[in-house]
Amino acid sequence: MATIYQGKYEAVIGLEIHVQLDTASKLFCADSTKFGAEPNTHISPITLALPGTLPKINKKAIEYAVRLGLACQCEIMPYNFFARKNYFYPDLPKGWQTTQHTHPICMGGLVPIKTQTGIRQVQMHHIHLEEDAGKSIHDIYEGESCVDLNRAGTALVEIVSEPDMFSADEAWNYVQELRRLVRWIGVSDANMEEGSLRCDANISIRPAGDTRLGTRVEVKNLNSTRNIKKAIDFEIDRMIRLVEAGGMVQQQTRSFDAATGTTFAIRDKEQANDYRYFPEPDLPPIQLSQSFIEQIRASMPALPQQLAHKYQTSFGLSPYDAEQLVSDKDIAVYFEAATQKTNQYKAVANWINGPIRSIINEEHLSIDQVGITPETLADIIQLVDTGKLNFSVASTRLLPALRTPGADQKGQSALDIATRLNLIQTDNEDLLETWINEALESMPDKVQAYQKGKKGLIGLFVGEVKKRSKGKADPGRVMDLIKEKLG
Amino acid sequence: MLSGYTAVYNATVVDRLLAEGAIIIGRQNCDEFAMGSSNEHSAYGPVLNDADNTRVPGGSSGGSAVAVQAGLCMVSLGSDTGGSVRQPADFCGVVGLKPSYGRISRYGLIAYASTFDQIGIFSINIPDAALILEVIAGADDMDSTVSQEPVVAYSSLLSEERNAGKKYKLAYFRQALEHPSLDPEIKSAITGLIDRLTAAGHSVTAIDFELLDYVVPTYYVLTTAEASTNLSRYDGVKFGHQTAEKTEDLTAFYKKNRSEGFGREVKKRIMLGTFVLSAFYFDAYFAKAQQIRRLLSQKSQEIFNNYDALISPNAPCVAFKLGEKQGDATEMYLADIYTVFANLVGIPGISLPLFRTNDGIPFGIQVMSDQLKELSLLALSDQLMQSEGKH
Numbered sequence: 001m002a003t004i005y006q007g008k009y010e011a012v013i014g015l016e017i018h019v020q021l022d023t024a025s026k027l028f029c030a031d032s033t034k035f036g037a038e039p040n041t042h043i044s045p046i047t048l049a050l051p052g053t054l055p056k057i058n059k060k061a062i063e064y065a066v067r068l069g070l071a072c073q074c075e076i077m078p079y080n081f082f083a084r085k086n087y088f089y090p091d092l093p094k095g096w097q098t099t100q101h102t103h104p105i106c107m108g109g110l111v112p113i114k115t116q117t118g119i120r121q122v123q124m125h126h127i128h129l130e131e132d133a134g135k136s137i138h139d140i141y142e143g144e145s146c147v148d149l150n151r152a153g154t155a156l157v158e159i160v161s162e163p164d165m166f167s168a169d170e171a172w173n174y175v176q177e178l179r180r181l182v183r184w185i186g187v188s189d190a191n192m193e194e195g196s197l198r199c200d201a202n203i204s205i206r207p208a209g210d211t212r213l214g215t216r217v218e219v220k221n222l223n224s225t226r227n228i229k230k231a232i233d234f235e236i237d238r239m240i241r242l243v244e245a246g247g248m249v250q251q252q253t254r255s256f257d258a259a260t261g262t263t264f265a266i267r268d269k270e271q272a273n274d275y276r277y278f279p280e281p282d283l284p285p286i287q288l289s290q291s292f293i294e295q296i297r298a299s300m301p302a303l304p305q306q307l308a309h310k311y312q313t314s315f316g317l318s319p320y321d322a323e324q325l326v327s328d329k330d331i332a333v334y335f336e337a338a339t340q341k342t343n344q345y346k347a348v349a350n351w352i353n354g355p356i357r358s359i360i361n362e363e364h365l366s367i368d369q370v371g372i373t374p375e376t377l378a379d380i381i382q383l384v385d386t387g388k389l390n391f392s393v394a395s396t397r398l399l400p401a402l403r404t405p406g407a408d409q410k411g412q413s414a415l416d417i418a419t420r421l422n423l424i425q426t427d428n429e430d431l432l433e434t435w436i437n438e439a440l441e442s443m444p445d446k447v448q449a450y451q452k453g454k455k456g457l458i459g460l461f462v463g464e465v466k467k468r469s470k471g472k473a474d475p476g477r478v479m480d481l482i483k484e485k486l487g
Numbered sequence: 488m489l490s491g492y493t494a495v496y497n498a499t500v501v502d503r504l505l506a507e508g509a510i511i512i513g514r515q516n517c518d519e520f521a522m523g524s525s526n527e528h529s530a531y532g533p534v535l536n537d538a539d540n541t542r543v544p545g546g547s548s549g550g551s552a553v554a555v556q557a558g559l560c561m562v563s564l565g566s567d568t569g570g571s572v573r574q575p576a577d578f579c580g581v582v583g584l585k586p587s588y589g590r591i592s593r594y595g596l597i598a599y600a601s602t603f604d605q606i607g608i609f610s611i612n613i614p615d616a617a618l619i620l621e622v623i624a625g626a627d628d629m630d631s632t633v634s635q636e637p638v639v640a641y642s643s644l645l646s647e648e649r650n651a652g653k654k655y656k657l658a659y660f661r662q663a664l665e666h667p668s669l670d671p672e673i674k675s676a677i678t679g680l681i682d683r684l685t686a687a688g689h690s691v692t693a694i695d696f697e698l699l700d701y702v703v704p705t706y707y708v709l710t711t712a713e714a715s716t717n718l719s720r721y722d723g724v725k726f727g728h729q730t731a732e733k734t735e736d737l738t739a740f741y742k743k744n745r746s747e748g749f750g751r752e753v754k755k756r757i758m759l760g761t762f763v764l765s766a767f768y769f770d771a772y773f774a775k776a777q778q779i780r781r782l783l784s785q786k787s788q789e790i791f792n793n794y795d796a797l798i799s800p801n802a803p804c805v806a807f808k809l810g811e812k813q814g815d816a817t818e819m820y821l822a823d824i825y826t827v828f829a830n831l832v833g834i835p836g837i838s839l840p841l842f843r844t845n846d847g848i849p850f851g852i853q854v855m856s857d858q859l860k861e862l863s864l865l866a867l868s869d870q871l872m873q874s875e876g877k878h
Binding site: 045048049050051052053054055056057084086088090093094095096147274276277278281282283284 | 595628629715719725726769
């Protein structure tokens with residue numbers, strides 16, 4: 001299962017992922033969480049930690065944390081509470097971070113990831129709620145630092161895995177899966193560029209086959225999906241070189257430098273802070289009733305892995321097609337809507353994973369912005385299925401026409417537009433006969449070769465008829481007619 | 488630390504008083520960050536006791552007590568984390584009410600120890616305290632720890648309760664009255680009162696309280712722990728004192744700001760609290776103190792299952808001379824022995840100005856009741872004030 005490095009080492013990785021919850025207001029006050037505002041504009045007395053201010057929990061954040069916990073098969077803790085993590089930093093107005101320490105909101109949990117040997121469930125340790133700090137900016141004024149407290153107090157969940165990943169690829173897949181999950185259940189946009197998903201990795205190496213964990217190094221600042229892989233690979237390589245050279249891995253906190261692709265030490269174990277955790281006295285413990293948890297469970301959408309499974313077993317799709325359809329919740333929703341209109345499931349999958357995905361990728365659209373409703377797609381599939389249109393004409397001519405703004409508002413069906421554009425395949429045998437004769441007459445030597453046994457040339461003839469008919473000839477029928485004609 | 492700082496919002500209690508037409512005439516001196524029992528730890532200098540200007544008014548809310556004592560205002564507010572309303576009321580001869588924890592919103596109150604702090608009321612009589620409590624108590628969206636229990640019409644129900652002439656079941660801690668630190672003059676005054684109460688048909692029972700000598704250490708471990716982090720926000724970055732000196736790095740900047748901005752007593756308590764929360768000592772101090780606090784709460788429950796109220800001294804001595812106890816911090820802390828119990832278990836306590844020493848220095852007794860039983864506590868207090876001729 002594990003990747004063996006240099007024939008004798010394996011790496012063990014645990015990830016701590018911070019995800020900003022998509023709540024309208026902060027975790028403990030009513031300030032807006034909107035990204036990109038002018039610095040220090042979302043700062044009430046509470047965010048500023050002015051004397052006498054007190055926190056008030058945002059119920060939506062609790063709900064979102066429970067949603068995520070349910071999506072990850074965690075145990076939801078009916079009794080959980082906040083603690084103060086004390087340290088001084090200018091972007092931390094109170095002088096402590098309000099976080100959960102001994103009693104987080106979710107325990108355990110599993111996240112399915114793709115590995116070389118199939119899907120594997122990565123074991124999670126817990127998920128806890130906490131507030132974000134502000135931002136310190138050091139590169140605006142020479143020799144001075146600026147602090148923007150807009151982000152201070154924003155609701156985060158920290159998702160902590162067990163040391164249960166064994167390569168950079170597995171770690172990357174884990175992040176991808178979590179990112180899809182939080183978006184899928186609507187608790188975060190998980191945008192790494194805007195910092196709404198941030199990742200720290202705990203990495204250690206050990207002799208292959210050993211069950212004990214080696215000394216770990218925490219690598220911070222892995223703030224793009226590319227960096228996650230690069231940083232972990234760099235760090236594994238660094239540790240192996242160190243050990244190979246007779247050295248020992250030191251317990252450290254290191255930071256990844258994206259510019260050089262390397263990590264550097266920022267803190268040794270001895271310099272570790274004593275955060276003096278203790279229960280947050282200004283907030284009563286959170287008590288979740290069973291009915292509250294069940295209400296959230298009932299409102300959960302089907303999860304990507306469940307849907308992928310359903311698409312394979314009920315709709316007969318390949319694992320690849322099924323996985324493609326659940327890459328994004330909008331796509332899965334679209335797929336399901338189309339399957340309400342047609343039972344040509346495989347065709348729907350092909351259309352979505354083929355021509356429609358091309359449009360999405362090329363034009364950077366969501367599936368809802370493509371301009372083809374699931375109903376229209378079902379109509380197109382119907383036209384192809386009944387032989388009125390061939391797939392290639394449908395995807396290259398009809399699809400763009402249907403996307404023209406307002407195309408569907410004229411009350412015109414896919415069939416109307418295909419007819420107007422003269423795309424409908426003809427069932428007029430005389431016309432087919434004429435096109436076939438013209439085609440065959442244009443290449444007498446090939447006809448001769450065919451008759452001498454080069455049966456593969458049939459495709460060429462069909463293609464020629466297609467060209468002459470401008471796509472209106474049904475290739476299947478044409479092939480039958482040619483075979484009949486040439487014996 | 489907060490010299491020149493102006494609050495940008497009103498405390499919930501201030502808004503509620505203003506909404507009822509109260510006229511707020513000024514701010515009061517107090518011990519810095521409410522830490523002190525004599526009002527000698529103030530950046531503005533000490534407050535003097537109006538009964539004898541050579542004596543302290545008690546603390547930390549000494550200014551609030553003297554303002555009422557000297558007739559500068561009808562009522563004033565203070566904060567009571569371990570006796571800071573009841574003890575100065577005792578030293579100044581006025582009524583000092585500390586309601587149950589969570590009865591009044593703490594929003595806008597500078598935090599000393601969050602699970603102990605409660606806003607209290609100074610007045611010259613019980614009806615005034617009842618009226619103010621009725622106005623400022625109750626649930627508040629800005630404070631998650633405030634009680635959701637509806638506010639009783641303390642003011643109008645008070646006379647009804649009092650006139651019912653109820654006979655109360657009272658208790659006192661045997662160890663409290665027999666404590667070696669207690670001034671004999673206070674002890675004899677309270678013993679005399681117990682006799683008169685018994686004669687008037689109330690029952691007064693001595694009960695054992697073996698944990699008495701643990702309450703002060705428990706209180707100082709927990710409150711300094713909370714204070715050490717509550718005061719972290721005073722770092723000179725956003726507001727408060729910022730050093731005029733140039734500092735070489737961030738750590739030096741913090742150290743200078745805080746070393747210059749905080750007074751001695753505050754620094755001492757921050758260091759103590761930082762110590763008891765540190766990873767190595769957490770279990771030995773903070774965790775132990777929390778266990779004792781739970782035991783005390785159980786004890787309190789047992790008492791109020793059987794008795795209406797608990798009576799006790801407010802302090803082991805009467806108002807002492809300025810500077811008299813500056814040298815001995817432990818003795819100063821131990822003087823909180825009678826008041827911290829109410830804060831540790833969250834019950835209401837009131838200081839009633841019933842007595843004077845032969846030298847004319849006022850002192851009184853403390854009455855405590857079960858959580859959120861302020862109406863009963865005020866009615867009993869009113870009856871006591873009347874029967875002792877203090878109305």
